Amino acid sequence: MEMRERLSSYAIGPATATFSFEHRLARENRWPPDFAARVISEYKRFCFLAVMAGRQVTPSDAVDQAWHLHLTYSRDYWQRFCPDILGCDLHHGPTAGGKAERSRYYDQYAETLKAYEDTFGESPPLDIWPPAARRFNVDPLAFRVNPADAIVMDRRWLWPSISAAMAMLALAAVLGAYFA
Template sequence: MTTEQNEEQVDPEKATKIRESLALFPLPRVVARYSHDYDLPEDMALRVVEEMKRFLALCAMNSSARYGMRGIVDDAWHTFMIFSRDYFAFCEAIAGTYIHHEPEERGSDDGLEQRLALSRDSYRRTLADYEKVFGSEPPIDIWPRVQSGEALHEPACRNACGRSCSRCGRGCASCGHGCSRCNRCGRG
């Protein structure tokens, strides 16, 4: 499904209602737990949780689209789901139904290139639709950009491979973890 098809399926009135509903769910317990579990400053955890809510809003606005994300936003989603009552209430209010977490299939090397291409395409669709729906580019420290032909890796340490730190989303000096290689994809 192309982004153009996704755009046609998003009802602008529904999108406005969903965007406004996000503010009704500040999720302080999720932010605190995510901050603690991933050793992040609370302000960074709050930013990531807000971006996770936006991702779920995209899913609610266009349930037939195949949106992609990973890394810190996915980690925040996992944390949110363990607060099952809060997660269920959020889903009901935002989507009218439960938003299932469906990870991409892992498998043998057969079809790996096709799966990687699908993963990149769904992630790019997320970034494109995010900008259309929310009126701004997704923050690059939380939503890294993927170059053509590049595998979709997690944000990595600026010291090792030129991306942001996977702990805090900023450069390595920002969080003090002193990373020397990416603790997500192993590059470095």
């Protein structure tokens, strides 16, 4: 069986798990389950590229989240996935940081997007594989927030919410003065 077929039929983690890899990925990233399933498919495509491209490739942030989580399933990753599915070890190496590394990964990511198109005959989905400028200029500014500790609001709703709150305060002040 070819690697693409093995990847296609491969399920990460133990089949008997009550809480599947897909559900864990969705929960840990606050993604809808269908998006997590798509990310896993893209992670498998990335792994195929990593083995077949003949050069280093760089994942999108979403794909990297799937890879990080898969690495925590260490027995599955090292004893089943790498030898039986990929046929080789696939190591995850962090950046050493700095401008030169940033530039290298930026270029490498752009080349990965091109290799994706060449290999799969289609553009990668933008919601999972954003352009390099977003991946390396906007996305690194993100950080994880525990919603039990903070209120998280979409920036697009910030000003309308503030405006509505101010209007309500003004109305309360007018009504308070009127009925006083």
